[in-house]
Amino acid sequence: MRGLRHHLLIAYSLAVLAFLYIPIVVLVLYSFNESRINAQWTGWTIKWYLSLLHNRQVLTALENSLLIGFISTAISTVMGTSVALALHRYRFRLQGAINSLIYLPILVPEIVMGLSLLVLFSQLALPLGKLTIIIAHITFCISFVVVIVTARLEGMGNELEEAAQDLGASPWQTFRYVTLPLISPGIIAGALLAFTLSIDDFVISFFVAGPNSTTLTLYIYGMVKRGISPEINALSAILIAVIVLLVVLVQWLQNKDRDDGSPRQMPF
Amino acid sequence: MNKGRWLALPALGWLIGFFFVPLLFVVVISLCSRGNYGEILYQFTLENYRRFFEPLYINILWDTIEMAAVTTALTFLLGYPLAYRIVRMNRSWQNVWLLMVMVPFWINFLIRSYAWVVILRSQGLLNTFLITAGFIDQPLNLLYNPAAVQLGMVYTHLPFMVLPVYVSLEQLDRRLLEASYDLGGTPWQTFRHVTLPLTLPGIVAGSILVFVSSLGMFVVPDIMGGAKSALIGNLIQNQFLSARDWPFGSALSILLTLFSLVLIFLYYRVVEAQKGKGGRQ
Numbered sequence: 120m121r122g123l124r125h126h127l128l129i130a131y132s133l134a135v136l137a138f139l140y141i142p143i144v145v146l147v148l149y150s151f152n153e154s155r156i157n158a159q160w161t162g163w164t165i166k167w168y169l170s171l172l173h174n175r176q177v178l179t180a181l182e183n184s185l186l187i188g189f190i191s192t193a194i195s196t197v198m199g200t201s202v203a204l205a206l207h208r209y210r211f212r213l214q215g216a217i218n219s220l221i222y223l224p225i226l227v228p229e230i231v232m233g234l235s236l237l238v239l240f241s242q243l244a245l246p247l248g249k250l251t252i253i254i255a256h257i258t259f260c261i262s263f264v265v266v267i268v269t270a271r272l273e274g275m276g277n278e279l280e281e282a283a284q285d286l287g288a289s290p291w292q293t294f295r296y297v298t299l300p301l302i303s304p305g306i307i308a309g310a311l312l313a314f315t316l317s318i319d320d321f322v323i324s325f326f327v328a329g330p331n332s333t334t335l336t337l338y339i340y341g342m343v344k345r346g347i348s349p350e351i352n353a354l355s356a357i358l359i360a361v362i363v364l365l366v367v368l369v370q371w372l373q374n375k376d377r378d379d380g381s382p383r384q385m386p387f
Numbered sequence: 388m389n390k391g392r393w394l395a396l397p398a399l400g401w402l403i404g405f406f407f408v409p410l411l412f413v414v415v416i417s418l419c420s421r422g423n424y425g426e427i428l429y430q431f432t433l434e435n436y437r438r439f440f441e442p443l444y445i446n447i448l449w450d451t452i453e454m455a456a457v458t459t460a461l462t463f464l465l466g467y468p469l470a471y472r473i474v475r476m477n478r479s480w481q482n483v484w485l486l487m488v489m490v491p492f493w494i495n496f497l498i499r500s501y502a503w504v505v506i507l508r509s510q511g512l513l514n515t516f517l518i519t520a521g522f523i524d525q526p527l528n529l530l531y532n533p534a535a536v537q538l539g540m541v542y543t544h545l546p547f548m549v550l551p552v553y554v555s556l557e558q559l560d561r562r563l564l565e566a567s568y569d570l571g572g573t574p575w576q577t578f579r580h581v582t583l584p585l586t587l588p589g590i591v592a593g594s595i596l597v598f599v600s601s602l603g604m605f606v607v608p609d610i611m612g613g614a615k616s617a618l619i620g621n622l623i624q625n626q627f628l629s630a631r632d633w634p635f636g637s638a639l640s641i642l643l644t645l646f647s648l649v650l651i652f653l654y655y656r657v658v659e660a661q662k663g664k665g666g667r668q
Contacts, residue, residue, distance in 0.1 A: 132472040135465050139491045139545065142502035145512055149505060159515060198398040205395035220402050226651050228603035230620055231640045234627050235409035242412060258405040261398050321497050336495055343501050343610055355498045366493045370486060
């Protein structure tokens with residue numbers, strides 16, 4: 120009886136996991152399918168991937184996504200890390216309000232954040248384009264960087280910094296040679312997360328993108344709306360591969376020196 | 388040393404300028420009127436909020452809440468046993484399975500919804516399979532209906548349930564389970580009277596996460612529901628991008644935000660309570 124229950128539970132869990140993965144596997148498999156419209160398998164091909172290489176719109180969208188991703192990651196990582204350091208080290212007046220200001224962007228529905236930025240840009244008469252997308256991405260990435268870097272700061276004691284200062288290091292030297300190396304895994308994880316979020320974002324970009332600033336996810340949305348083409352499968356498969364790689368990397372960085380059974384970081 | 392405080396300024400200034408101020412704009416616009424050509428007239432009114440209570444919109448609200456509630460229930464039914472199973476693995480397998488649950492969560496939900504389109508559309512995998520196997524002659528209409536949207540919502544939100552439930556199962560004091568067995572409890576009785584009540588905080592936390600996230604969703608209905616299904620998210624999107632009624636769209640967004648924040652506040656209360664209990668020492 121106990122054995123049966125055990126096996127049922129395993130079967131159920133595997134079924135749920137299959138439910139999670141079957142669509143993804145199907146999508147990736149179909150990206151290699153020769154046939155253009157039919158769901159029937161007519162043979163392996165990489166022609167959809169090759170045709171992506173010659174698709175100007177896709178390449179421009181990819182270029183936009185990467186450019187936006189790199190710029191918003193760089194800026195949000197620097198700002199996020201600085202504010203995490205300051206908030207960790209010093210007490211402020213209105214600390215509660217400041218904390219809410221930093222964490223609220225994670226909690227407010229994405230659609231609301233997207234349209235509120237659209238409202239702002241239209242009030243400022245700022246034309247929608249790459250710049251507005253970058254501004255939007257920096258805004259939501261900062262909060263995530265702060266969460267990750269703060270977790271790292273809280274996991275590290277003050278002893279080493281105090282020791283460095285006792286040994287006569289200036290605040291800058293302490294930061295450069297003690298604090299920074301200690302929190303760098305957190306900063307890298309935060310930057311990777313910011314980059315992933317930026318590349319992955321659809322909802323917010325949807326509201327603040329202009330006609331000449333199509334990102335990859337916006338391009339995919341357009342393709343999905345227009346109808347099925349194996350090229351979307353290929354493009355999706357590439358994006359899936361990149362995201363999986365980044366997630367595994369972030370996980371690895373975060374767990375690297377935390378295998379002591381301390382509570383796991385909740386993913387967002 | 389207090390110089391270091393200035394490090395906080397760029398980010399705080401940024402968030403005030405590009406998060407707080409825009410939200411204030413939305414609040415102000417939600418109180419404005421719409422001109423004949425979709426322009427915003429600064430004549431203040433509560434009309435946009437009142438309009439929300441018209442039957443048409445209240446019905447959309449109910450549809451949205453129903454969709455979110457069913458999504459929550461289904462993710463629980465699928466997610467709880469999975470989390471329960473994961474906790475009983477050894478540490479390294481737990482990590483592998485958790486990562487497996489998280490990976491789809493990170494894949495763009497646009498792509499994940501689209502993956503279902505590939506499977507469910509009339510010339511999709513499922514219909515082709517059923518026709519080839521001789522079960523049906525005509526393709527079934529599996530896509531562009533509320534059930535498809537429901538499926539997409541459950542699929543998108545499943546990890547939101549598994550992870551909090553996992554955390555709360557993980558913190559469960561196993562000695563209590565042993566005590567229950569020693570006192571003659573059957574596995575079902577132990578589950579019903581010990582495990583389930585003690586992991587309730589995780590269930591509540593997961594439910595709130597799934598529910599809140601389902602409320603604002605517009606892409607899944609857009610892609611999998613066709614024109615037939617409208618949830619609050621689609622309504623808001625329409626007001627901004629097609630109907631050009633920003634004041635009404637803003638009022639809807641403010642209501643959605645307030646509703647979500649209240650639920651998230653409850654989520655934190657639950658999480659705090661869970662921490663307070665200490666779990667396994």
